[in-house]
Amino acid sequence: MQNWKVTLSYDGTEFHGWQVQPEHATVQGTLAEAIQHVTGERVLPQGSGRTDAGVHALGQVASFALAAPIPAANLMRALNRSLPPSVRVLAAHKAAPEFHARHDARAKTYEYRIYRGEICPPWLARYVYALNWPLDFDAMQQAAQAVCGEHDFSSFAASDPDLKTRGEGEPVCHVRTIFQSSWSREGDLLVYRVRGSGFLHHMVRNLAGTFLDVGRGHIAAEALPQVMAARSRSAAGPTAPARGLFLASVEYDQEGQP
Template sequence: MQIWKITLSYDGTPFHGWQIQPGLATVQGTLAAAIRHVTGETVLPQGSGRTDTGVHALGQVASFALECGIPGENLHRALNRALPTSIRVLAVEAMTEGFHARHSAVRKSYEYRIFHGLVKRGQMGIICSPMLAPYVWDCPLPLDLTLLQEAATHVLGTHDFTSFAASDPDRATREAEVPVYATGVRRIDRSCWQERDGLYVYSVTGSGFLHHMVRNMMGTFVEVGAGRLSPDSIPGILAARSRSAAGPTAPARGLFLVEVEY
């Protein structure tokens, strides 16, 4: 059996998330069907994480084992022919025994993109193009980038992020597979905002992320950027270890899985 690692980019708009679901189009299910079409083997590719409905990926990683001796270059080319254009295989690598896309990961990076066309409360701002709308949060609130950055610095380091975690339907499975999921403690190494191509872009890198953690942080940061919360409220929200202490969940469409490190 040869272990394969593939790096994927996908538009999450047409899919009901990563994880395979009966009767629904998912990234994992579509990839499994493409592998079966190319090789004749039935496998379930394991992703580095289970992105939600509407979440996109620039650098998702999946792994699976095959019995056939297909060369990596041929597998790469054939998978892209078999997959819809909303999913592209960027790289294919043969790995040694023991590699697993999720269990072997040490850090992940995400981006969240906000379209901030509303210049001033009560005024008509720049209209978000329908070509851009599926990939950003068209936020109706005027946001202060300085306040957003102040809020973002408070999550750097190791904290219990329970306040930013949604109820995870797969938690029991995750805890059985990876014991660290039994707690809400994670380490964040990078947390910063920048203005790029007319968008406010949040970048975050960490040891791992809880269910909806980035989207819940984002909803809270936006409350700060809109002047509804103080940046200094973030430590108190973390200390509360209660989802009710934090802000709303930001829409999935602005979130991108950018990179997984091993």
């Protein structure tokens, strides 16, 4: 058996997220079907993380093992012929036997994109949150920088009762480390980029929604430490729409090479 690492880009609009779900199109399920079509082998590729319905990826990473002795370039070409146009394999490499796309990930970078023009072009509408309200960019930048470092991000975790415990009553740890968090202006876009050790369910969308509330003057930038300290979802702002979110890249210590 040969372990593989593949890097994917996808338009998440028509998918019910990454993880396989009965009777729903998912990225994981679509990739598994393409692998089976190419190699005849049934595998379940393991992603670096689960993107939600409607969320896109520029650099998702998946790993899986195959018995077929296929060259990397041939595997990449064959998968792209079998996959729908909304999913592309950007790279395929043989990986170390122990490599796992999720367990070995050391950092991830997400982008959230907001369109600021008067009329959002239809070819962008699936990939941005169109929002032309007046926003205080400097306040949003200040708020974004306030979340850097190691914190309990309970205030930005999805309000899902099923996620409050794991196993036999063990609380889910909401502590994460954010290495970089900032906004930039790029033409008609405002782009929020955040790089961290890991992210909670809906965390980036909840951060983006909170920073937008800061930009509108609904939350003071100076209040972000208090929002985090509250450890309550109700203390933060709304969840920004999925369509503006991209998983930009995933980092590994040894890049999974054998």
